[in-house]
Amino acid sequence: MSEAIGAAPVRRFALDADGRRVAFAVLAAAALFAVGDLVHPGFAGAASIEAVALNASFVGLVAAGQCFVVLVGGIDLSIPWVLNGAAILLVTASLGQNARAGFAVALTLGMGALVGFVNGFGIAVLAVPAVVMTLAMNGVMEGLTLGLSGGLTCGACASYAPPVVRAAVNGGFLGLPAALWVWLFIIVAVTFVLGFTGFGRKTYAIGNNALASRLAGVNVRAITILLYMLSGMFSALAGIMLVGFGGQASLGMGTPFLFQSVAAVVIGGLDILGGRGNYVGVAAGSMSLMALISVLLAVDMPEYGRSILYGVVILLLLLAYGRNRAAD
Amino acid sequence: MSASLAAPARLTRVRRYLLHNLGLNLALALLVVVVALYCGVYFAQQGRFPGNFELTSTVDNTMPLVLAAIAQTLVVLTRGIDLSIGGMMDLTNALAAAHMKAGIGSMLGWSALILAVGAGLGLVNGLLVAYGRLQPILVTLATLSIFQGLAIRVLPDPGGAIPQAYTDALVNTSAPWALVYVVALALLWLGFRRSALGVALFAVGNDERAARANGIDVIRTKLAAYMMGGVFAALAGLVLAATATSGDATTGDGFTLRSVVAVVLGGVSLFGGRGSAIGAMAGAFITMMIVNVLFFTAIDPLYQSFFEGLFLVVVVVLGAVIGRRFRRG
Numbered sequence: 001m002s003e004a005i006g007a008a009p010v011r012r013f014a015l016d017a018d019g020r021r022v023a024f025a026v027l028a029a030a031a032l033f034a035v036g037d038l039v040h041p042g043f044a045g046a047a048s049i050e051a052v053a054l055n056a057s058f059v060g061l062v063a064a065g066q067c068f069v070v071l072v073g074g075i076d077l078s079i080p081w082v083l084n085g086a087a088i089l090l091v092t093a094s095l096g097q098n099a100r101a102g103f104a105v106a107l108t109l110g111m112g113a114l115v116g117f118v119n120g121f122g123i124a125v126l127a128v129p130a131v132v133m134t135l136a137m138n139g140v141m142e143g144l145t146l147g148l149s150g151g152l153t154c155g156a157c158a159s160y161a162p163p164v165v166r167a168a169v170n171g172g173f174l175g176l177p178a179a180l181w182v183w184l185f186i187i188v189a190v191t192f193v194l195g196f197t198g199f200g201r202k203t204y205a206i207g208n209n210a211l212a213s214r215l216a217g218v219n220v221r222a223i224t225i226l227l228y229m230l231s232g233m234f235s236a237l238a239g240i241m242l243v244g245f246g247g248q249a250s251l252g253m254g255t256p257f258l259f260q261s262v263a264a265v266v267i268g269g270l271d272i273l274g275g276r277g278n279y280v281g282v283a284a285g286s287m288s289l290m291a292l293i294s295v296l297l298a299v300d301m302p303e304y305g306r307s308i309l310y311g312v313v314i315l316l317l318l319l320a321y322g323r324n325r326a327a328d
Numbered sequence: 329m330s331a332s333l334a335a336p337a338r339l340t341r342v343r344r345y346l347l348h349n350l351g352l353n354l355a356l357a358l359l360v361v362v363v364a365l366y367c368g369v370y371f372a373q374q375g376r377f378p379g380n381f382e383l384t385s386t387v388d389n390t391m392p393l394v395l396a397a398i399a400q401t402l403v404v405l406t407r408g409i410d411l412s413i414g415g416m417m418d419l420t421n422a423l424a425a426a427h428m429k430a431g432i433g434s435m436l437g438w439s440a441l442i443l444a445v446g447a448g449l450g451l452v453n454g455l456l457v458a459y460g461r462l463q464p465i466l467v468t469l470a471t472l473s474i475f476q477g478l479a480i481r482v483l484p485d486p487g488g489a490i491p492q493a494y495t496d497a498l499v500n501t502s503a504p505w506a507l508v509y510v511v512a513l514a515l516l517w518l519g520f521r522r523s524a525l526g527v528a529l530f531a532v533g534n535d536e537r538a539a540r541a542n543g544i545d546v547i548r549t550k551l552a553a554y555m556m557g558g559v560f561a562a563l564a565g566l567v568l569a570a571t572a573t574s575g576d577a578t579t580g581d582g583f584t585l586r587s588v589v590a591v592v593l594g595g596v597s598l599f600g601g602r603g604s605a606i607g608a609m610a611g612a613f614i615t616m617m618i619v620n621v622l623f624f625t626a627i628d629p630l631y632q633s634f635f636e637g638l639f640l641v642v643v644v645v646l647g648a649v650i651g652r653r654f655r656r657g
Contacts, residue, residue: 075465126645129598131409135585136637136644143634151630262469272463304484307477314470318462 021269021277024320025284028267032291040298048294050177056290057183058245060283061238062257063264064190065231067282070265071194072207072224073274074123074130076231079261080254081141082115086239087249088149094162101162108236115141116232120225146251161243169244179241183283190279203227207274263310264289267317347654351595352607354647358593359610362617369624380503387506388499390616392417392568394510396583397590397608398517399560404591405533406553407600408457408464413561413587415475416449417580420565422479425488425575435494443562449475450558454551472584479577486576490569498570510609517605529553533600589636590615593643 033052036043062079069076086108094104115137122133160166171178194200202223205213214220238257243249268285270277292313296306346353370378396413403410420442428438449471456467499506520526528549531539540546564583569575594611596603618639622632 122641122645127648128641128644129592131588131598132592132644133641135588136640139633139637139640141637143631143637147628147631147634259469259473262466266466272466304477304480307480308474309477311470311472311474311477314473315456315462315467318466318470319460 022281022284024317025268025281025288028317029284029288029291032288032295036291036295036298039295043295043298050180052290052294053180053183053287054177055294056283056286057179058238058242059257059260059264059290060183060286061186061234061241062261063268063282063286064186064279065234066261066265067190067268067270067277067279068203068227068230068234069130070270070272071203071274071277072210072227073272074224074228075134075262075272076119076228076235077131077134077258078115078119078137078141079231079235080258081138081145082112082232082235083239083242083254083257084249084251085141085145086112086236087243087253088145088251090165090240090243091161091249092149094165096160096162098162098164101164104162105165105240108240109233112232112234112236112239113229114232116229117225119232120228123228124221124224149251151251160247161240161249165240165244166247169241179245182241187279187283194278199223199226204275207271207276209275260286260289263314266314349604350651350654351597351602351647352604352610353595354650355593355595355607355610355614358643359614359617362614362621366617366621366624369621373624373626384501384504384506386613386616386620387504387510388501388571390612391499391506391509392564392571393583393586393590393612393615394513394609395560395564395567396587397594397612398513398605399557399564400587400591401594401596401603401605401608402529402553402557402560403464404596404598405529405600405603406550407533407536408550408553409588409598410453410468410554410557410561411465411584412449412453412468412472412475413557413564414580414582414584415472415479416446416558416561417565417568417583418479418577419449419475419482419580420446420562421569421575421579422483422488422577424566424569425490426483428490428494430491430493432493435491435497439566442566443559446558446560446562446565447555448558450555450561451551453558454554457554458547458550476578476581479580483575483577486574486579488575490573490575492573495570495573498567513609514606521604525549525552530601533602535601586615589640592640595647 033044033049036048042048062083066076066079089111090104090108093107094100119130119134119137122128122137123130169177169179169182173181194203202213202218205216205218206220206223210220235254235257239249239254242253264285265277265282266272266285267288268277268279268282270282292310293306296309301309367377370382396417399413399416400410423442423445424438428434453464453468453471456462456471457464460467521530528539528544529552531542531544532546532549536546539549565580568579572579590611591603591608592598592611593614594603594607594609596608596611615636618636619632622629622635627635
């Protein structure tokens with residue numbers, strides 16, 4: 001956590017541990033496909049892996065935002081209704097017309113950024129605990145989404161995502177669905193930002209020790225606000241992709257993504273206290289999670305069994321590598 | 329500032345008391361404000377003040393959240409958080425609805441068994457947190473999923489039945505008898521806070537290392553906190569079943585987040601070691617009063633969570649500002 005330790009050896013050790021955790025997450029995904037192939041032959045085939053990856057891409061986008069804030073020891077509980085609000089905002093602002101698609105996408109991403117800004121401002125400037133601030137913002141967004149849409153799912157108001165957006169998500173490119181290309185691009189971009197820019201280094205520094213970072217001249221407030229803005233934008237982007245994928249928005253569509261994004265981040269080897277882990281692990285974590293869900297669906301596991309097994313698997317992974325150092 | 333210098337010693341002592349229990353005092357003050365607000369909007373709408381019926385139904389409806397908030401307080405004081413409270417309420421609620429029969433033996437037996445189940449579920453959380461050295465937020469997120477699954481296994485469809493006598497005993501709807509429970513719980517808390525375990529709980533939450541250095545068994549204290557949390561969550565599940573007179577394996581889900589809100593409004597610090605279950609109980613009543621106020625101000629119910637969220641942030645920010653002023657002034 002905040003133990004003062006020499007810089008150089010810790011960094012080497014941390015990278016090793018990080019590498020191990022990422023390897024764990026990738027191995028977990030591979031093992032799940034192998035097990036799935038045993039119980040349901042063909043599960044590890046190309047078509048099936050592609051389908052799992054497509055589902056994982058939506059979780060992966062949300063988890064990218066969650067990853068940014070968890071790296072500074074925060075958490076974003078406002079994801080469900082930011083995502084849902086974004087999906088509804090996109091279809092209502094675009095009216096399903098191509099001509100308005102660009103405007104609607106920009107507006108939706110801007111809304112995500114604005115919510116993230118409010119979250120970050122409350123947490124970094126007003127010193128509200130992240131759990132409280134983002135929980136409250138989730139309520140605010142829920143109320144606004146329900147109130148402004150009149151509580152209607154958009155099936156009733158017959159609004160669809162503009163054809164351009166749907167084509168952009170569902171279309172193929174070089175034999176892969178476009179959504180997967182978007183995710184690949186995000187994986188590369190987030191890894192680059194976290195690993196090779198000053199912004200990324202400052203993010204890790206804040207996660208390891210916010211006070212020391214501030215004393216070292218890092219603008220902790222600005223970076224924290226920026227990280228929450230990124231989380232809001234990634235939730236909004238996931239909302240856009242989901243509504244482009246399915247064509248319509250529905251109320252409650254964001255709810256599963258909170259649990260799944262936290263699970264992906266944890267399976268991916270991030271330390272929930274901050275400062276440790278990277279997005280490659282989180283992406284692998286999203287794949288593992290979706291592979292697990294698909295295996296359980298493939299063997300016709302009833303709902304209660306799936307719910308129990310999610311919990312058990314996450315506990316096992318936590319016990320494998322999520323433990324705090326022993327108390328001294 | 330100069331006034332406080334000249335002020336008599338007695339005033340300073342009063343201020344010191346207020347300062348030491350700032351979270352609790354702010355929560356109680358806020359409760360008075362929202363109750364007054366509620367009476368105001370009620371009077372404006374109905375032309376009379378709320379009476380016995382309103383008091384009884386409000387207290388009865390708030391009881392499950394009061395108990396869940398106490399469960400959350402016990403865990404939060406150790407610098408943890410319990411996201412599985414909703415799942416524990418689901419499971420205990422489902423068990424009661426699926427198995428409890430009329431007859432004093434069945435009612436008492438199943439109540440005792442269900443409370444023991446709650447202690448067991450809490451113990452699982454506690455073991456994973458204390459011995460497994462895992463983060464409470466992640467452990468309880470995982471066990472939440474497990475408990476929810478078990479609850480659906482016990483009671484696949486909403487239904488079952490709670491004996492009428494059980495409802496009458498736990499939730500008396502003719503008069504605000506539940507207030508007796510509230511007072512009893514508050515007295516229980518005052519006693520507990522001064523007990524060895526109560527002191528250990530605060531010590532562990534304030535500084536785990538210092539607590540260990542002073543001979544407190546940190547692991548046992550945490551296990552006790554999570555177990556007691558489980559018992560109170562089970563109690564909340566039972567009261568919820570008694571109020572609804574039937575069971576539902578998902579009815580407890582909302583209580584995880586609402587218990588966190590109640591605890592925060594009640595002035596319990598999420599960073600551990602500071603707070604009072606009495607404050608958390610006040611927090612539970614504040615959340616309920618806000619819902620009532622929104623109802624009577626004829627605000628579109630679709631906007632309800634918007635105002636609840638806004639209220640939460642404003643209260644937390646104002647509380648911090650007042651606290652800073654108080655300390656400086």
